[in-house]
Amino acid sequence: MIEEFLERDRAQNRARINAETAKIAFRELQRFFAAGKLMCVDMDLDLVETALAVQQDDIALIESWIADQRVARVSDEQARAWVETDAVLWAVVVKPWVLVQAVGDDADSRSG
Numbered sequence: 001m002i003e004e005f006l007e008r009d010r011a012q013n014r015a016r017i018n019a020e021t022a023k024i025a026f027r028e029l030q031r032f033f034a035a036g037k038l039m040c041v042d043m044d045l046d047l048v049e050t051a052l053a054v055q056q057d058d059i060a061l062i063e064s065w066i067a068d069q070r071v072a073r074v075s076d077e078q079a080r081a082w083v084e085t086d087a088v089l090w091a092v093v094v095k096p097w098v099l100v101q102a103v104g105d106d107a108d109s110r111s112g
Helices: 002-019 024-036 048-057 057-069 078-084 104-108
Strands: 022-025 037-042 071-073 090-093 099-102
Touching: 002 022, 002 104, 022 024, 024 037, 024 078, 024 090, 048 090, 048 099, 057 071, 078 104
Parallel strands: 037 099
Antiparallel strands: 022 090, 037 071, 090 099
16 A cells, blocks of 8 residues: 555656656756756666656665766866757756756767
């Protein structure tokens, strides 16, 4: 009974996060980068699942991704590359963070 409730709650949270995910130009995210709130998610991770882990404070999982450099703050170098290419990214807000992931041709610039 409790497991069913937890799974239903997780599914609802995942659906909500998925609905809040959108493609956006990096230039629209520069203020979050400047504030140190922009986190890049590696292409081998699911952006929605990563956002869900952040929302649910799954510290062990998040720390492992950070240690493996699969989730990281966007670097100055990455930001410059995205500005130069006018990159469009997948993005989702999980306060206080904005998680981003490369889209299409920008996927070669995997993580910050």
